[in-house]
Each structure stands twice: as C-alpha cells, then as structure tokens.
Amino acid sequence: MAILDIVAATKRFGAVTAVDNVSLSVDAGELFALLGPSGCGKTTLLRLIAGFEQPDSGRILIDGSDVTPMPPYRRPVNMMFQSYALFPHLDVAGNIAFGLRQEGMERARRDARVAEMLALVQMSDYARRRPYELSGGQKQRVALARALAKMPKLLLLDEPLAALDRKLREETRLELIGIQERVGTSFLVVTHDQEEALGMASRIAVMNHGRVAQLGSSAEIYERPNSRFVADFVGAVNLFDGTLVAGFNSLALAVPGIDTPVPLPETADLPEGSAVALAVRPEKLRLTATRPKGPAVAATVVSINYQGGVSIVHLTAASGQALKAQMASASAAAYRRGDKLWASWDAGDAVVITR
C-alpha cells in the first residue's frame, strides 16, 4: 500500500527544469531515499511533497488522496529541515509542542506527547534548553522529535545527517533507522551521500538532471547499476569501454587493452558493434602477479591508499586508464609502487552498462 504517489510531476524554475516528469511511490512504513548530486532536483521534489512549491504539472497523492492544491499547513506530512530550523525563541519542549498547539490539542495530552517524543530521541533532560544551548547532534534530535510529534503519515528528511561530523553521522544513522522502525512512519530521506542512502534505505531512487535515473533496492542499485551515471555516482567503479563482438556462445566485449574478448555475464539485447561499458567494483577487482585465465588487464601499481581495515590500490592499465582495487590492508601490504600486476574479475561480478 503506497503512502505517497508522485504522478508525472514536473517543476520548472525559469528555463531550468528542476523536476522532470517524475513518478514514484513510497510504501507505508518504508525508509526511502532520494539520492543524487546537488542540483539534481531531489530537494525540489521534497518541497513539492511538503507543499512549499507547486508542480507545473503532475499530481501528488498522500495515502490515496490528492494533496496537489493543498497548502503545506494542511498536508499530513512533516519535514525535518537540513538546517533543522528550530525556533530560537522557544525552548526544546516549546519547539516540539509547536505543531500540536496549531492543532489545538489540549494541554495535558500535548504535554504527554512532548514527553513521549523527548524520550524517543533521548532528550528528556533538555526540555527547557534553548536551541543555541544544544550541540549539533542534539539539535538534530529535537528537529526529528518536532517533525514526528504530529504523527505525520510521511516524514520528509532533507539531508538529515549532513550537518553532523563523521562519527556522529554513523551513530545517528543507526538511531534514525531504529526510530523509524519503532514509530513505523514512512521516511523519505533526501541525500547526496551514497553511503548514507545505501546504509539507511530499503529502496533508493537515484536522481540526475531532474529525472529518476534508477529506482530499486540498495543492493540492486549498487550491484546492478543501469547506467554509467548510477554506476559512477553510487560507489567507486572501474569502467571498461568496448564494442560488442560475436563471441564464443553469445556476444562478447572487445575492450582496447584486453587481448581477448570479454565474455558477457548477461545477454544484452543489443546488435553487434554497439558501444557498451563493463563496470567492475574495486572490491571485485583481483590482482595477481601471474596472468590468470580469461580476460585480464596488465597494470602497474601507482599508489596504495591505506584506509584502516581496507586499502585502495591505485593502478594504471597499459592503455593509460586508471584502475582501483579495494582489498584488506593485510593483502595490500604485499604490493609496492611500480609492481607490474594483472587485474581480473569473475565474469559474474561485472555489469554491462549500455547507456
């Protein structure tokens, strides 16, 4: 059962089409992420759902009813702002109670709800503090509590973790998931951070130039990117451009710098001669000193980037293409700058990218 349906929504600002004919649905109880680079239209889409912007065409349905003409204060959705937008002249409890006050909820019930929300985000001891007395992480919790207080059918979160430092971001991400599971409200998270989207959302819509480039589960998006843009934007990737040629059983890919045609992991419905690319994730790239069986690329180690548990080995292929291989740091320690190696992969780990 979909809680949110966006039907062919388009929004233009002058000559710029910020949201271009986007249709998508968010299921009840789902944590859905809109992922994309800045300027891809994801925040505009969020503002269309909240009601701060009106679409030029298309409709927005919440829980089955059309809210397109409704002003923001009538919509059963609430938003957590990127800047948190806490009211500086009200204390924490006053901020959380603000929405309930607008509903005209009676004092006793309101106080109980505020206490419940404070407990949910573990801020009960801070009810009388003003926003300027809180740390970034505490402000984030208050903003979440305030947005959840009215029990919206859908919670919109605009870059909820962007303002936090790295360590706090990971803790808070887990907390957000925990809170989402506990309250059961559908969350729609806007983020430019692919790690954040992959680590939080059950489904992701990757956006580019106002359109949805790919929509699927986190694993689908990462393992089976449907385009060069998605493969490149979501995680690191090695892309081998080539041409389809007749292979052994089916079509294969002729890649400059690889002496044998690469058998394709899946049958593509494309004619011989089409230009396609093969995407291999850095953690799927295998380095060996001797030439393995099957397709392999000769490459030279340029540098080794130690990142704690894992290391990234940067190489240059004979064709001049830069490659990345990710492995446990213990394995990477065996290599030195200038080592001549062979990079290869399992046929099943490579993805054919046709556009």
Next chain:
Amino acid sequence: MTGLEGWRRWALIAPPFVWLLVFFLLPLGVVAAISLSQSADTIPPYAPLFARGPNGLESSATLENYRVICQGCLRAYSNSLFYAALATALCLLVGYPIAFAIARAPRAWRNPLLFLVILPFWTSLLIRVYAWIAILQPTGLLNRALRALGVIDAPILLIYNDFAVVLGLVYAYLPFMILPLYGSLSQLDESLVEAATDLGARPARAFLDIVLPLSLPGIAAGALLVFIPAIGEFVIPDLLGGPRTLMVGKVLWQEFFDNVDWPAAAAVAMVLVAILTAPLLVAQRVIERARPS
C-alpha cells in the same frame, strides 16, 4: 605584567572613555550644575553655585528650578510623551509592512528600496518641514486638490494643530523605524517560517508566533530611535503645531532664548534625560534577551 604593558592597555581602551567623559559626562555635569543655580542678570545669566561670602565658601544651590518646572511644565512633558508615543506607534504600524516588504523583495531590489527610504535625509529636515507647510496650509496643495475633486467646499484645517505635529513626527522619523526593522527581518531565516507552516501554522499564525517575536529586537531599536528624538523635538511642533501645542522642546527653547533663564532650561533638560532613561533600559533588556540566538 610590566608598567609599560599596563600603560599600553590603558591607551588602547581609553579613547572611548575619554570621549564619553569629555563630550557627555562633563557637559551633563555642567547642565546639572546650572539647573541647581539661581538665575541672575549676569553673563552667563546665572549665579555661581559656590561663592566666597562673609562666612567663607557659601553655596547658593537650590531646587527651586525643579519646583517651578514641576508646577509649570507638567503639561508639556505629558504632551511630549503622548505625541512621541503616538508617533512611535504610528511609525511601527506604517514601518513594519514596509520593512517586511523590503526584506522579502528580490535581492537585487533591496538596496534600491532601502536607498529610497533614506533618500529624504539628503535634504535638510527644515526644508522638508517647510514643504509640509506648503502642502497642508489652507491654500496649500492638499486643500486645493481636495476642493478641485469636490471632496470639500471650504478649506479644512490641516496645519497648526496636533494632527500636523504627529504627521510631521511620523514623516520625519519613519526611516529610523524602518532601518532597524529591516535589519531584524532580513536576518530572519526563511526556513523558520516554512517550518512553522509545515507544522500546521496558517500564514497569520506563523507571523504572530515566529516572525513577530523574532523581530522584537528590531522593534525595540526602532521604537527607541523614534521615541527619544521625537520627545525632545523642537522644529516640527514649532513650525507645524498651533499655539496650544506645547512640547518640552519648545519650553526649553522659550526658557533658554526668550526668558534667558538658563537654570530653568537646564532643569527642564535634566528631567527629560531622567524620563528617557526608563525606555532605554526597557529596550536594552528586550535586545539583550534576544541576543544569544
């Protein structure tokens, strides 16, 4: 810390204190001293506070001047307070929408609009008040226009009354209200208003609950900048007011120049300073409380 460093520290922080001492505290002390002395037919026209008499140093200090103004000038003070308060309220009423509109205008428009607000300052206040006389007098622009339009048959009295004084005060001090209000409103984060609307507040509620309280420092600063000069204003009530329009500024002028009673004029000024301290303290508190955010 060596003596030299101590001396340097003082040299750094001394200028503002020296300035205040020489140009504010000292003159205030002189005025206070004059207000306590007796009027005399001398130059300057008051008797020295201390004089060498038969019994050594004798003081002629007196509170007589304060007693006189308490009896004679109460109406002038209450009038001044009333006109200044009314002008401040009207400036706020007229200035708030203007400041709000400028703060919400497209970025490229804001500076030209602010420029229009302060443009009148390029002409002397005196000339602008004379312009109002030309507009308001019985044969003036407004009366002629109204008669031409057939709204009135005979000229109506628009000048030399309380209406003209308040109009003049509002006109002259409106920019002092608009500028601090604009400062306050332009700093207001638009996402706060959006957050309020998102949480179910209609536009009017969002304004009352969010915009208005957050612009209180601007309101306090603007009210102060209008109220304080308006209460002691002399030119506007003198030129636009009638013979019955009595304000402190006019009393001061009369005592000082017409009656050549410096001690009485000084006492009038001292009482005015004392009255003005109260709103200053209140405004200070409002601004102080809003500061940490």
